[in-house]
Amino acid sequence: MKVTVDEDKCCGAGQCVLIAPEVFDQRDDDGIVVLLDSAPGPDQHALVRESAAVCPAAAIEVTEEA
């Protein structure tokens, strides 16, 4: 799994951090998403997919490749 984030779209909601704190964080000053792990392990996949699904800015893209 490969994860990318679009900082320009991110509205700093932090929904992703609430769901998958091992993969996403937020910058302290403006709350914009910080990708901690762009190729997270299988234990994180479900949480990352859910984060992408509920991100209100459609800023997280997940590509499912081996």
Added chain:
Amino acid sequence: MRAGPQQDDDAGTRPGPPSGVTIVGASAAGLSTAEALRRRGYQGRLRLLDAEDRLPYDRPPLSKQVLSGAWEPSRARLRGPDQLAALNAELLLGERAVSLDLRNRSVTTDTGRSLEDDVLVLATGLAPVVLPGQDGLAGAHVLRGLDHALALRRDLVTAARVVVVGEGVLGAEIAATARGLGLDVTLVGLGHTLLADQLGGTVGGVLTDLHTERGVRLRLGTAVESVVGDGGRVSGVRLTGGEVLSADVVVAAVGSRPATAWLEGSGLPLGDGVETDARCRAAPGIYAVGDAASWFHEGLGRRLRLENRTNAVEQAQAVAAAILGADRPFTPVPYFWTDQYDARIQAHGMPSPGAQVSIAEGDPADRRFVAVYTEGGRVTGVLGWNMPKQARLLRQEHLAPPDARRPPQPSVR
């Protein structure tokens, strides 16, 4: 067009997944429901119907980046063509649902087609309210869809004076964007501060000061009687006292109503939106999601209908789970954000006007703070003003986790 076996039984107790799902409204809530169904392993037929003949797009940028011109409209697309193709859904665009028959769960469209299915999901969002006198006047606008945003932008770039009616989130955002384009902006609203209904007077007051500093003329506590025009073109608005504010462009941002007119007479419970139970079910096999849905929030012990982007996608997860047999109430912590000038305001929970407000971090004078809303000794809302991360941390500390089935969040104390 019959796809499954006759379903006269209660679809809610139907064993196994449905054979087909038709979703009416293919925007944030409808599309997210479709994606969530697939993500949860649903492999049956999926149809998405939308009145608009456009690939699904996102609305929050319409009053911000699209209206200001910072983004090409295509940037507001919700998903790329590949992602839509991967959904393996039938996208019926440019076709409007005009009625629903509860008995066989079928939707009739404006082409005369009848779409019958095991499960129907209603996700038709809102229709904006217009002001008396505005219909048919050039230069008089509402803002809900992309066409609205592009038409308003076309008018704003050549206008000098704009009157925005409505002191809620949408009106305030449009005023901020129009100031950014250099226009002379007057905002007229019934409330005594901006966003008083959404955020209360304390934070509303800070926002009102910000707009004043940025040069917006505010006419608060003031009602508009009608939009006035001259030769088919808007010329301003008339206030209830008779005064006329002249303008080249008028934007009505005076609220929206659930787009449920097509459901009238169907027998579905319609109040302030499609009324559902705590599991987002309006009738056997029929669900409602997003801005148009009024569901029973068990945590709050009352009905709630939210008009925000996060709810559209969160409720979509709950509806998809319910369709596939889960039996859990939908009890989210509401969340919305708004961007105005350099202020990014984020509201978690229910920051209602009646609550006590205290500043937990930062300082409103620095335009960087977190406010905590308390009612009856309980924290009911957390609001961040240019402090997103701190607000989110306080939300985690004070407000219930968004979904109990998630693993416990690490403590932030």
